[in-house]
Every structure is written in structure tokens, then in C-alpha cells.
Amino acid sequence: MRMKKAPHALPHSPVAKAVDYLFPCLPFRPTVGIVLGSGLRGFADRPPILTTIPYAEIPGFPTCSVEGHPGRLVLTDRCGPRVAILQGRAHRYEGLSRDTVTRPIRVLASLGVETLIVTCAAGALGDAEPGALMFIEDHLNLMGDNPLIGAARGDAGSSGFVEMANAYDPALLRLAEGVAEASGIPSCRGVLAAVSGPTYETAAEAAMLRRLGAKAVCMSVVPEVIVARALNLRVLGLALLTNRAGVQQDRETTHHEVMAMAESRAASVCALLEEVLSRLGTLPSR
Numbered sequence: 001m002r003m004k005k006a007p008h009a010l011p012h013s014p015v016a017k018a019v020d021y022l023f024p025c026l027p028f029r030p031t032v033g034i035v036l037g038s039g040l041r042g043f044a045d046r047p048p049i050l051t052t053i054p055y056a057e058i059p060g061f062p063t064c065s066v067e068g069h070p071g072r073l074v075l076t077d078r079c080g081p082r083v084a085i086l087q088g089r090a091h092r093y094e095g096l097s098r099d100t101v102t103r104p105i106r107v108l109a110s111l112g113v114e115t116l117i118v119t120c121a122a123g124a125l126g127d128a129e130p131g132a133l134m135f136i137e138d139h140l141n142l143m144g145d146n147p148l149i150g151a152a153r154g155d156a157g158s159s160g161f162v163e164m165a166n167a168y169d170p171a172l173l174r175l176a177e178g179v180a181e182a183s184g185i186p187s188c189r190g191v192l193a194a195v196s197g198p199t200y201e202t203a204a205e206a207a208m209l210r211r212l213g214a215k216a217v218c219m220s221v222v223p224e225v226i227v228a229r230a231l232n233l234r235v236l237g238l239a240l241l242t243n244r245a246g247v248q249q250d251r252e253t254t255h256h257e258v259m260a261m262a263e264s265r266a267a268s269v270c271a272l273l274e275e276v277l278s279r280l281g282t283l284p285s286r
Contacts, residue, residue: 014060015106029112030084037120039262043270044074044087051075062090062100079277093198102147102227109231116228119238121262122216123245133187136237140193147223162230172236179275190215194222206246
């Protein structure tokens with residue numbers, strides 16, 4: 001069957017160039033996209049792997065410079081749906097523009113993705129212990145930027161005035177919570193605050209975020225979700241709590257510590273993702 005491109009990319013744009021390069025390489029048109037955060041790269045290494053393409057080979061794709069983000073696009077159908085996995089992400093604090101950081105999401109939408117699952121490592125602000133999984137029910141964009149500002153807005157196929165009140169799909173959230181409960185995976189739901197990074201939070205900053213209603217804080221996810229909603233994608237967000245944000249202690253929080261905690265919980269998160277993917281077909285259409 002001949003695949004038909006989704007009409008999200010403007011002609012001759014960086015998104016269109018990436019799509020034109022990828023389209024002949026793909027074994028199918030993906031309907032689900034997954035973004036893997038720090039420590040969760042292993043989900044993309046499980047067989048069967050149908051196609052793997054390094055970001056560096058894709059025109060206009062951002063490469064990843066942070067440990068734990070290999071920078072590969074992986075195609076698989078092992079759980080039922082046709083899935084495109086972003087094995088790692090680029091961040092604004094790496095010196096990249098808002099358009100470049102979110103371009104992979106626009107590319108996925110142009111390839112046919114309708115549901116996006118975003119994951120990240122995050123600092124805990126509430127009662128949940130590091131190691132727990134938080135389902136994102138809402139977010140606070142405190143990054144000082146928005147990916148729909150300016151030229152990037154047109155490339156996203158949106159006027160920019162995007163409704164964000166239900167950014168995280170309630171049906172997907174209930175499905176994922178049910179899977180976690182049935183599997184005995186410690187979890188909670190909460191609001192995710194996104195800051196620019198790359199510094200971790202001070203005690204005062206963490207206290208402020210708690211007063212604003214955040215249960216966890218990260219340095220990514222939110223720009224991707226904004227673009228996904230501009231493109232009318234359904235979104236599920238998972239934050240793996242890896243450390244306590246803004247807690248004064250004898251030793252400093254390090255990226256290595258965050259990675260180690262994420263990797264120690266990766267098996268349960270991967271099992272949850274696989275079960276969620278296998279049940280996506282049970283959800284009612286929007």
C-alpha cells in the first residue's frame with residue numbers, strides 16, 4: 001500500500017526536508033510517537049527493531065549532546081501500533097532554538113503520528129519519593145519561551161492560539177493509571193513545571209514551584225507538548241522522579257545520579273509503556 005504524507009510541513013521548510021528524507025526509509029507510516037527521556041533509552045533497544053536512523057543523518061534534525069540521549073529514530077511494531085521512537089531529545093539549554101528543539105515533533109506529525117507519549121526524568125517537589133512515576137495531568141511553562149512564537153508558528157501548522165486546558169489526554173491518562181495500578185508500579189499524577197536549565201533548582205526556586213502547584217520539575221517536555229497540541233496530537237506524559245529538587249544536602253545532585261535512578265526504574269517504565277501501547281486500540285476515537 002502506498003503511504004500518503006500528512007500535510008503538516010510547509011513546502012521547502014526544514015520539516016519538509018526531513019520528511020522527504022525519511023519517507024522512503026520507513027517500513028510503515030507510524031501512528032504513535034514516543035520521546036524517551038534520560039535513562040529510558042533501553043525501551044527503543046527491545047526487538048523487533050525494524051529501522052534505526054541516527055539523527056545526524058536526518059536533514060535539519062537536532063543532534064543530542066547530553067549523556068543518556070543517543071539521538072536515534074527507531075521504528076517498531078512489537079506492541080501492536082506502528083511506533084516511531086525518538087531515542088533521546090535535544091534541549092534549549094544546549095544552545096538550540098525553540099524551533100530546532102521541537103522540530104522532531106513536527107516531523108513525526110507529518111509522517112502520520114496521531115498520538116504522542118512524552119517521557120522525562122524530573123525532580124520531585126511533593127510527597128512522592130524518587131523512583132516513583134508521575135503521570136502529567138498539567139504543566140507550568142516557566143521556560144520563558146513558547147515554540148509557537150514567530151516563524152516556528154507557521155511551520156507547526158497552527159495560528160498559535162492553541163487551547164491548552166486539556167493538553168494531556170484524559171482517556172490516555174486513565175488508561176496509563178490503570179496499567180500502573182494493575183502492574184503494582186508506584187505512581188501518582190501531578191503538575192509538571194518546566195524550567196530552562198541547565199542548573200538544578202535552588203531551595204527557594206523549589207519552594208516557589210511547590211506554591212505554584214507543581215509536583216515535579218524538568219527541563220524539557222513542555223515545548224514538545226505545546227507543538228503536539230498545535231498539531232492536534234493526543235498526548236500522554238510520564239515523568240520519572242529521580243531526585244528531590246532544591247533539597248539542601250551534603251552532596252550535590254548530578255546528572256549521573258539522575259541517570260542512575262532512571263535506569264534503575266527503566267524496566268518497570270518500559271513494561272508500562274508496552275502495555276499502554278497494546279491497549280491503545282481500546283480507546284474511543286476523539
